[in-house]
Amino acid sequence: MKTEATTTAATTTMTPEGEKFRDRVLVLAGAEVKTCIQCGTCSASCPTASLMDVPIRKLVKLVLEGEKVEALASRSIWLCTSCLLCTVRCPRKIRPMAVVAALKTIYEEEGKRCKDSVFEGIFARQIRDYGRISEFLLSAEYMIRSPSSAAQIMAFGAELVPKGKIELGFEAARGERIEGIEEMKRIFELLGDDGREEGESEKAEETEEAEK
Amino acid sequence: MKLAYYPGCVARSTGREYEISTLAVCRALGIELAEIDNWNCCGATHVSNEVVSTALAARNLVRTDLPVMTSCSICYSRLRAAMIRLKDRHMRKRVNEALEKKYDGEKEVLHVIETITRALAGAEDQDPGDLIVRPLAGLKAAPYYGCLLTRPGGGIDSPENPSILEDLIRTLGAEPTDFRLKMKCCCGPIFMPEEEAAAETLIRILRNARASGADFVVALCPLCHLMLDANQPLLEKKLGEEIDLPILYVTQMAGLALGLAPEELGMEMNSVSTRPVLEKLEKIEGKKAEEEGAEVC
Numbered sequence: 481m482k483t484e485a486t487t488t489a490a491t492t493t494m495t496p497e498g499e500k501f502r503d504r505v506l507v508l509a510g511a512e513v514k515t516c517i518q519c520g521t522c523s524a525s526c527p528t529a530s531l532m533d534v535p536i537r538k539l540v541k542l543v544l545e546g547e548k549v550e551a552l553a554s555r556s557i558w559l560c561t562s563c564l565l566c567t568v569r570c571p572r573k574i575r576p577m578a579v580v581a582a583l584k585t586i587y588e589e590e591g592k593r594c595k596d597s598v599f600e601g602i603f604a605r606q607i608r609d610y611g612r613i614s615e616f617l618l619s620a621e622y623m624i625r626s627p628s629s630a631a632q633i634m635a636f637g638a639e640l641v642p643k644g645k646i647e648l649g650f651e652a653a654r655g656e657r658i659e660g661i662e663e664m665k666r667i668f669e670l671l672g673d674d675g676r677e678e679g680e681s682e683k684a685e686e687t688e689e690a691e692k
Numbered sequence: 693m694k695l696a697y698y699p700g701c702v703a704r705s706t707g708r709e710y711e712i713s714t715l716a717v718c719r720a721l722g723i724e725l726a727e728i729d730n731w732n733c734c735g736a737t738h739v740s741n742e743v744v745s746t747a748l749a750a751r752n753l754v755r756t757d758l759p760v761m762t763s764c765s766i767c768y769s770r771l772r773a774a775m776i777r778l779k780d781r782h783m784r785k786r787v788n789e790a791l792e793k794k795y796d797g798e799k800e801v802l803h804v805i806e807t808i809t810r811a812l813a814g815a816e817d818q819d820p821g822d823l824i825v826r827p828l829a830g831l832k833a834a835p836y837y838g839c840l841l842t843r844p845g846g847g848i849d850s851p852e853n854p855s856i857l858e859d860l861i862r863t864l865g866a867e868p869t870d871f872r873l874k875m876k877c878c879c880g881p882i883f884m885p886e887e888e889a890a891a892e893t894l895i896r897i898l899r900n901a902r903a904s905g906a907d908f909v910v911a912l913c914p915l916c917h918l919m920l921d922a923n924q925p926l927l928e929k930k931l932g933e934e935i936d937l938p939i940l941y942v943t944q945m946a947g948l949a950l951g952l953a954p955e956e957l958g959m960e961m962n963s964v965s966t967r968p969v970l971e972k973l974e975k976i977e978g979k980k981a982e983e984e985g986a987e988v989c
């Protein structure tokens with residue numbers, strides 16, 4: 481009885497923004513997230529759990545309670561290595577990694593920034609603009625945008641350049657680029673930027689189906 | 693056999709020796725590879741929007757009618773995960789809005805370890821000795837799976853305790869070691885912004901591989917390889933600890949057993965010298981030849 485009362489309280493106190501946030505995550509990561517039983521299998525399986533401020537299990541709880549600020553402030557979403565162990569083990573067939581991915585997406589949509597989101601932004605932009613990743617350009621741009629990473633990147637470069645794995649010089653460093661870049665742009669612009677509306681329309685369809 | 697080849701971006705830079713050895717091994721096994729025309733990056737683990745990442749994978753899949761082979765576990769996992777998402781008709785409709793050539797159904801996606809395993813199994817029916825001309829007898833290999841080869845599940849092998857790599861190691865004549873951390877994530881996807889976090893895990897993996905008695909570690913993913921090989925001297929410096937454990941790509945190991953020369957497998961491109969592995973193999977072979985010679989006399 482006590483548990484039920486707590487749950488009800490949490491639902492009634494959810495702000496409209498909290499509700500919107502929860503629904504958006506459910507659209508991005510799957511409505512089955514609602515069926516989470518908080519068993520903690522995801523946290524127990526996570527290879528970087530010991531480094532996280534908020535365990536994955538609790539991150540799911542925060543989402544379902546509409547605790548947007550706390551969820552997005554967690555460092556945990558950037559410590560997920562996308563190894564998918566939580567996802568293959570979840571007894572409710574939820575994809576906790578998809579919840580983390582949804583939180584990253586919302587974080588970026590809200591214009592928030594941290595070194596990790598900067599890295600992901602550079603990565604995505606390179607795919608959109610060139611079709612492929614040049615590890616040289618990726619490292620160089622990240623180093624410029626996040627100067628504290630310079631020592632690490634230079635040390636790695638010193639390993640890789642003599643082996644011919646990273647080539648210096650304009651042509652080589654530019655990397656491979658594909659033809660038909662308009663299609664890449666369309667993938668990001670059509671499917672990425674208007675993802676929010678897609679979420680809403682899909683949700684509307686879902687409601688329609690449920691009503692039927 | 694003819695397969696479509698999806699190299700992935702890393703094949704053209706930090707994973708060059710993986711591509712070199714993949715092409716050499718496939719040639720030796722009589723597998724023809726046709727590189728997918730104008731393939732694009734799969735997004736790896738860095739595109740959080742699932743509709744976008746699914747479309748990125750789908751764009752590659754629709755560019756060929758052949759089964760698709762890749763050597764990269766991340767690309768492999770991304771292609772397979774996308775096919776699972778694309779079973780949903782909403783997702784298929786969305787993705788196809790952006791694609792020039794429309795996605796219209798699943799296709800066979802293979803990791804290079806599957807291709808090698810199948811080719812060897814097929815040949816065994818005829819003559820097992822035909823292909824494995826230089827068995828790796830006497831060598832001990834730590835089978836490192838990493839995460840994504842077997843995930844998101846339902847594919848190549850068990851996502852909890854696979855054995856396909858141990859089986860291949862045995863087929864090639866070597867001995868797999870009991871490597872407890874064989875499935876532990878290398879943390880490569882967060883390495884760039886979260887170096888400290890990754891280093892701690894990497895050192896545990898390397899120590900465990902060493903303690904298993906391995907002469908070398910076998911890697912199936914270019915990011916795992918980068919983390920364990922190119923990064924190894926940096927970890928050694930950081931911790932003041934000598935590790936000195938060669939990390940071979942699965943295709944380099946298989947290539948040796950198929951009789952290919954180390955130069956054909958890009959083995960000079962590995963950061964941690966692969967010489968000790970080759971020297972041990974030569975020594976064992978020398979001893980064996982001596983014994984056989986003695987018997988003949």
